Amino acid sequence: MGYVQLPVCSKGATEPSTEEARYSKPTDHPGEFYDESGNMNKTKFYDFFLKHIKTKPAKWDDPGDWLGRIHVDTELLPPALQDRPLDYFASDSPELPMAQRCLEHFITLTARGRSKDEQRRQYCNEQNLPGSRALIWLFRDYNSADLSINFGFLKALVHCMVAEGAESHIWSWLKIPHIPTVLMPQEGRDRIAWRGPMLRFLVESQAYWAEGADGINAALRSFEYTWSFDVPFLKAWQEEQSPLAITKELAGVWILKQLMFKGANTTADVQLYDRFIWRISSWTQVFSGRLNRADLHRKHPSRPTALPALEFMRHYQQIDPRPGYVHELFQSWGGFAFLINSAKMLEQQGYEQEARWMLDIGLLEMPNYFKPKARNEEKTRGSFFGYKAGNPGERRPVPSGNNRQFIQSAALSDTTGPRIR
Known part of the structure; x- marks a missing residue:
């Protein structure tokens, strides 16, 4: 399994080249990442996920x-x-x-x-x-x-x-x-x-x-x-x-x-x-604790920062062999939102290269979420939100381990649960 090399943190976004500026116009639909041959334009990809989604x-x-x-x-x-x-x-x-x-x-x-x-x-x-x-x-x-x-x-x-x-x-x-x-x-x-x-x-x-x-x-x-x-x-x-x-x-x-x-x-x-x-x-358990800590730093009332999220992803993306809970994160809409929200804040705070690295990790580890074509193919095959539909009435698999406290909390508070739209 290959890893994406993390660039050295360099505060302050660099000026875009002429080629980058040309393709930095608003992207109305993620399908515009691709040219007629089906090749992805990375500048459009970054622009969409950092500014429009x-x-x-x-x-x-x-x-x-x-x-x-x-x-x-x-x-x-x-x-x-x-x-x-x-x-x-x-x-x-x-x-x-x-x-x-x-x-x-x-x-x-x-x-x-x-x-x-x-x-x-x-x-x-x-x-x-x-x-x-x-x-x-x-x-x-x-x-x-x-x-x-x-x-x-x-x-x-x-x-x-x-x-x-x-x-x-x-x-x-x-x-x-x-x-x-x-x-x-x-x-x-x-x-x-x-x-x-x-x-x-x-x-x-x-x-x-x-x-x-x-x-x-x-x-x-x-x-x-x-x-x-x-x-x-x-x-x-x-x-x-x-x-x-x-x-x-x-x-x-x-x-x-x-x-x-x-x-x-x-x-x-x-x-x-x-x-x-x-x-x-x-x-909390170690992994979920670090994940929640990174999220809370991003939402801090006086010092919001996505650098802990960057360090979190940098640490767990390099672990080999990869633990099951890391696989679960990369197969969830929660993991998708974590990468997107962290990348957006990094870009807003001047860490442009690091923001793009986070999106590269998403593209590498979660292609079904970051590639519209792959996501649409999954829908047509009956696999959606990381769960492959079976017979009518078949029960969804129940999360375990790190998610147990979230399930208990939902039951006690009568919440409607996560919403994916």
Whole structure:
């Protein structure tokens, strides 16, 4: 397998030659890369991918989008609870699914015809306080609460508590070194599996209820704060046994997607943003951590740069034999967008040769993405987006390994998943 030689970094774009300037006109269609003989004009190729093509980001939920998808079957609620769902928490019934329905019913009732500020006043009304009442109810029989299979209850509970301004009670709860008795028969991390989703729900709720830039910064502060009392990541054998351990992947991925795709990077506090980048290696695998770190540097609120992306590609493109996760990157639309976006920023910041090198890597490693003719041929053969269609109804292969935390995050946040158009 051949490699493309990386040119020496030379800040400052060189003046284009007459031949280059002649072909630097806007390219309306990628097919114009080719002459009548089918040979590619590299100047037109660079011009198209650096100046004219636009990548469309994956579609991810805004904070609180899940609220619009709540559906409570009121027929499952006793008549007395249909108008006063919070009365359930005065009972001794230990059913978490019913508690979830009551909280969700209160959420939907409160949202009708009210602004967010008006809703929050309802949550904070001393006659309501749904989160606090539900938490008191939960701790009456905490040892029988199987939180590992009732994430819906946790999500609604955390949403209500943040609305009340009761985050301090959530932190006090997470610092209790006690595992409910009902979870003790489970092994290792399964005993504390609910703590990671709880942190994930907390950062989203804070981002939803806060105003403006305070949202993402509240989420970043909470994510950073968990490291102050959690078990160190490298002591995995202790982490599996400690009741204080909190898995960070779900919350970390949610924050990452908000910073990368939802514009939250523009209002993020620079110090908190840098700490988030620094922490990435502690909750991700090495490859995905380096990839995400490069992406975050490109989206930095005060010092955006694509040089880490260049170094990332320079390192992994030269590895031989090539690991499977590098092959996966070069067979994905995410890898395509990474190369395009990085090359564009390099070119904009004066690294023209390096930008062209990134595109050369794409042409070498991902011809089906960078050659329109090859891409069209793949479509006609039934292979699209790196997956060859089989019989009708055949299931797509499920990503594994490095993508596992992204799948979990999507499931917990009810996202629509990546969008490719």
